[in-house]
Amino acid sequence: MATAVVLGGGVSGLAAAYYLQRQVSRFSKIILLEASHRLGGWVSTTRFPDGAIYEHGPHSLRATGKPGQHTLTLLHELGLESEILPVTQTHHGAQNRYIFYKNQLHCLPTSFSSIFKKSSLLSQSLVWSLIRDLVSKRAPTDDDETVHSFISRRLGTEVADVLMSSMCRGIFAGDVHKLSVRACFPDLYQLEQNHRSLVLGSLFGGKSPANTCPLVKKSRQEKWALYSLKQGLEQLTETLTQVLHQNPKCELRLQSPCTGLQLDSGKATVQTENDCIKADHVFSTIFAQYLSPLLSDSHKDLKQPLAQISGANIIVVHLEFDGQVLPHQGFGHLVPHIEHTYFLGVIYDSSVFPSQDCQSSTSTRLTVMMGGSWFDQLLDVCPEMSEESLTDLALKFVSEQLGISAPLRRSQVKLQKNCIPHYQLGHKDRLSQMQNYIASYQLPLSLLGSSYKGPSVNDCILNSRLVVDSFVSP
CATH class of the missing domain: 3.50.50.60 (FAD/NAD(P)-binding domain)
Incomplete structure (x- = not known):
């Protein structure tokens, strides 16, 4: 046997x-x-009797790309189609993503025309970074390099310091100066290898094979960007x-x-x-x-x-406030390392999946993420790592960055040890x-x-x- x-x-x-x-x-x-x-x-969910849902690990799944399509196929096999909460590409929960930089929130470009405009986030419009990529050569060697080195070389140091740093902290809770581009972003690495340019590769690169799963077809037709499940x-x-x-x-x-x-x-x-x-x-x-x-x-x-x-230790703090208190609707905001070390960002849970809010009265759910590669700095600030001190610290940042001072209805704190590999x-x-x-x-x-x-x-x-x-x- x-x-x-x-x-x-x-x-x-x-x-x-x-x-x-x-x-x-x-x-x-x-x-x-x-x-x-x-x-x-x-993958861990807390479900409250009043209908509110807190996600202590992943908050949503992408519906696009080969991995995303494969998970949708699995959901179809498991009979979970009717349990899906989709967020379309035009929904603010998918479209509006923010970066907190220089003490203010900046919305990332949401349209093709916006890349030609100078924003408050960068010193010049993104189109100059794209032109830089178009005229840049391939790396002279196929040796591994950090994400920061790769993006600086192709799109400029400012893009690496602000945009890519924020992305790496959101995905890996990791340091853009230490993460490998070949391992963390293999698609970007292959675009340069195969097409010399990220822009040209994105425009003319091959498409993934068609998936015949009915749920995948539905997600394409309805233009899903991401989704969750009704019970988390x-x-x-x-x-x-x-x-x-x-x-x-x-x-x-x-x-x-x-x-x-x-x-x-x-x-x-x-x-x-x-x-x-x-x-x-x-x-x-x-x-x-x-x-x-x-x-x-x-x-x-x-x-x-x-x-x-190695792996990242992350403190996840769930904050639920009375009323609708978010000043902006969107997926959430990230914080680049040059703005702050151990504070990584906030997910606007109620904006993305309002059906997972408390059903008996209006409230706003947020998820604060701290630590990652900068967990030691967090320990310096909160050596006792108590739930009270970590909640107070999360409230402080939410107040400073989002202007929220509403009464706190309830909260939860989770330490996720080695939860994301670096x-x-x-x-x-x-x-x-x-x-x-x-x-x-x-x-x-x-x-x-x-x-x-x-x-x-x-x-x-x-x-x-x-x-x-x-x-x-x-």
Whole structure:
């Protein structure tokens, strides 16, 4: 009886188990091990009796691109179409995105004509940055470089310092000066490699293959930009869990961390606190730094690059105010590193998904994000890390940046430790080193999850599918 073990019960692990259990012949037993008391990982939702929803991890999913289309296909398979809350491309929740810079909010360009106009955000209009890109040459070498170096070279230092810094803090909670462009923004890197110019590549680059899923077609016709689910994104991982529970060959073990992993050619031994599992293959979705110490010292050439993949600690503070208090409607605002260090930005939850507000009275929900690469600076300000002090700090920034002084109805604070990986310089080379090592020694191990090829829910689901498909293909 062939047995597969999945390490980790986040969205990557649940997706891997879901795709594995659909294979009719390869594995007759699938065991998923989760260290905590719940499944879902960083996809975590609090639902209040009055209808309000707080998302402690991802707040929404993109509907576009190959990863986005693949997740929509999964939702279609799970029968969740009627639970989707779409936000169209013309909705203010998708269109209006702000940056807080030089002590004021600036709306990012929302139309083609706006790139020709000088805004208060940059010293000159964006069209000059685009012209710079059109006349710039490819990098003289294919060596890895930081996101800041890449964007400065192609679009100018100011764009890198303000716009790209804000984006990196919003996606990775990371430092634009340390993140690898090849790993964090592979599409941008490939545009330069294939078309010399980001502008030319965007205009004339190839399109992704058409997806025939009815839900994907619907999203295209209605021009969805992003979406959530009526009961929050944890509704997705809960539905995956239900499907796996219904399959007799799937076994989901909570509070069952892997304590050791012995890998030999063709066989694996997975040690837990109460069991020793003989497996034919292990699909690890746990954070790379947590996987490294589970391996024996005989695999030091695999342990070392795993340990070098770092992650971000983020404080998520949910603030809910009485009344409608937002001065602007939109997705939210980010703060570049040159404006502030540990304060990353705010998501305007009530503006994007008003149906997830309190149903009994009017309120405004916001999510404040702090820490990331600057978590040590946050510790200097709030060494005790108490819920009260962190809430007060979040309120201070919301008051200064949004002018909100309304009564606070309720709040929640969550520390998300190592929740987003940081793909620093050399990340792609480390991945190649690990994959070559696994292949050379024919180890029964597949590496999945956000530590390797993309941190988003869409990335994680697609990568789980691709790895499972390649593994089970004849």
